Amino acid sequence: MNIAIDGPAGAGKSTVAQLVAQRLSLVYIDTGAMYRALAWAVLHHGVPVEDEAAVASLLRDSAISLKRTPSGQIVLWNGEDITSQIRTPKVSHHASIVASYPQVREQMLQLQRAMAAEGNVVMDGRDIGTHVLPDADVKIFLTASVEERARRRLAELQQQGLDVDLESLRQEIAERDRRDSERTVAPLRRAEDAHLVDTTGLEVHEVVERVLQICKQTGEQGS
Numbered sequence: 001m002n003i004a005i006d007g008p009a010g011a012g013k014s015t016v017a018q019l020v021a022q023r024l025s026l027v028y029i030d031t032g033a034m035y036r037a038l039a040w041a042v043l044h045h046g047v048p049v050e051d052e053a054a055v056a057s058l059l060r061d062s063a064i065s066l067k068r069t070p071s072g073q074i075v076l077w078n079g080e081d082i083t084s085q086i087r088t089p090k091v092s093h094h095a096s097i098v099a100s101y102p103q104v105r106e107q108m109l110q111l112q113r114a115m116a117a118e119g120n121v122v123m124d125g126r127d128i129g130t131h132v133l134p135d136a137d138v139k140i141f142l143t144a145s146v147e148e149r150a151r152r153r154l155a156e157l158q159q160q161g162l163d164v165d166l167e168s169l170r171q172e173i174a175e176r177d178r179r180d181s182e183r184t185v186a187p188l189r190r191a192e193d194a195h196l197v198d199t200t201g202l203e204v205h206e207v208v209e210r211v212l213q214i215c216k217q218t219g220e221q222g223s
Contacts, residue, residue: 001026002121002135003215004128007142008188009092009176010149012199012207016142017124018073019208024122024215029115030066031125031132032095033075034108036086037064039094041077049097056103064111087156089164089172096176099126100183109186126180129191138218139194140211148200149173 003026005017014030021028038059041047047054065076074083085091098104112132116123125132129139144152150170157164180188190196195214199207 001137001215001219002116002119002133003123003138003140004133004136004191004194005122005124005140005142005211006126006129006188006190006194007124007140008126008149008180009096009173010153011142011144012152012204013124013142015204016199016207016211017122019204020211020215021122023208023212027115027121028068028073029112029121029123030073030075031108031112031123031128033066033073033083033086034064034111035095035099035104036091037075037077037082038098038104039091040082040086042094042098043090049094052101052103055098055101056107059104059107066115087160088162089157089169092176093172096179100179100185102185105185126188127186129194130189131186134191138215139191140214141190141194141196142207143196143198144200146170146174146177 003020005013007013014032017030018028038055041058041062042049042055045058047058049055063078067074067076074081075086109132112123115121116133123133129136147170150166150173153169153173154164154166197207197210
């Protein structure tokens, strides 16, 4: 079974996808982390983020890999573990920009499809069910209110010791929604056959159980 989980920034995709993958013994692929890794590299190497060709060249000449460990998934850029460095507001902002570039998305598409080629994966992102894995067995679209997503991101960043305010996060998330939805290549949208799950006011375990129930029902229908 291949499972595609899409949704806007801060909807809980990565957390839910990881837990669903664990429960079903599937491989988890965090495509958002791949774009964040590229955004981190753009900042780290001083590549002009507005230069699509330069950003695409950086990706082409580098290697992004995702590795499972006993403590969770880690993100590697040319073999260097950058997991703890890709969740800052600045990286988030740049990730949304680099993800809008057609040259970058085409390269990422090939990487992501290669990762999923053997099947039995849970992959999350913005365009998995509509573009990367349009034939996925189960498609989920997770969403939540902007206010809820901003509160979650605030708690996450405060745990990392970062000083941010709720209103700036709310504005940033709303802007990311606009940019992700309006980009010309593979915009954020719900696939016609995707199950909508609104996570506003729900605990993580409640969302996971809903997704698992959808997967179970799909499996029963297909058997």
